[in-house]
Amino acid sequence: MQLRYICPVCGRTMDISGHSYVCPARHSFDIARKGYVNLLTTSGRNPAKAGDDPDMVKARTAFLDSGHYERLARTVGGMAGDHAPGGSVIDSGCGEGYYTAIYAAMQPDAFFHGIDISKTAVNHCMTRIHAAGLNNAAFAAASSYALPFESSSADMVISTFAPVVNDEYARVLKKDGVLVVVSPSPRHLFELKAAVYDEPYENKANSYGLDSFAEEDRRILEYQTTLVSAQQIHDLFLMTPYFYKTSAEGMERLSRLDRLDVTCGFVIQVFRKKGE
Ligand SMILES: C[S@@+](CC[C@H](N)C(=O)[O-])C[C@H]1O[C@@H](n2cnc3c(N)ncnc32)[C@H](O)[C@@H]1O
Ligand SMILES: [Zn+2]
16 A cells, blocks of 8 residues: 655645645645655755765666676565565665565565655666556655654565664554564675775674564575676675775775675564554
8 A cells, every 4th residue: 555655844644736745734845757756854864965876876776787686685575575465665775776676566466665865766766667667666765764654654664774763663664563674694795895805804783773673584595696797896896885994905906806706695684563
């Protein structure tokens, strides 16, 4: 089921009027030509210029389209369908829509709401949805810390390599709602780190402080893949947090590689909202 957006200024439910979403207090948000709506405000935790910039979105799209993470998308889509079939799903921090489009195609009876703080990313989500001919997904530029949905309205929230926000996810989920969190496993991309760091380290587990949720299922998905060009290695590196932490010398070492075997490792956790 499609959810209704709430106004990011006053929190009241909005309706479509012409080419805008409008709340009863007449706060108005234009629907972009491609069909998404920008619900970011410039105050508080919603800075308009946050999240992935255009170069990062481009690199993410090129890398994801190469198919290396398709197994992850299909595994998460399958687990999501097992735990909360149908209903309304929020993909929080959805990026450029690769996963959301796969989930929506796998579950035609569910409705998927992607939100991301990067307008460029959300714009690209619409391109994916139109190209795939999907009509069970909608996208908004918004923050995971202030989701533009009514309280107790959603059946599921999915967060893949994106912010995990206990209070806000508990607010929007219905009673017994499901939260799926995808994070890197300890060995994720270890070989990429070994290529740029003298002392590569394994990823540490993050507990996320999910006080309002109880873990119900957990799966570790690990497989090897081969990056087959310097461009692919560069695109993947740009998607990672290591990009910001690497010396010029590390970048130089990386740029000399045109093939690399890497471990893709993901922890997929399924949580259920605890009773009040
Ligand atoms: C590592 S990317 C993951 C994107 C997508 N889920 C994927 O796996 O391809 C993190 C995403 O979170 C978004 N992001 C960062 N802070 C955010 C926030 N406060 N609210 C919503 N999205 C945010 C970024 O713009 C980026 O698209
Ligand atoms: Zn309003």
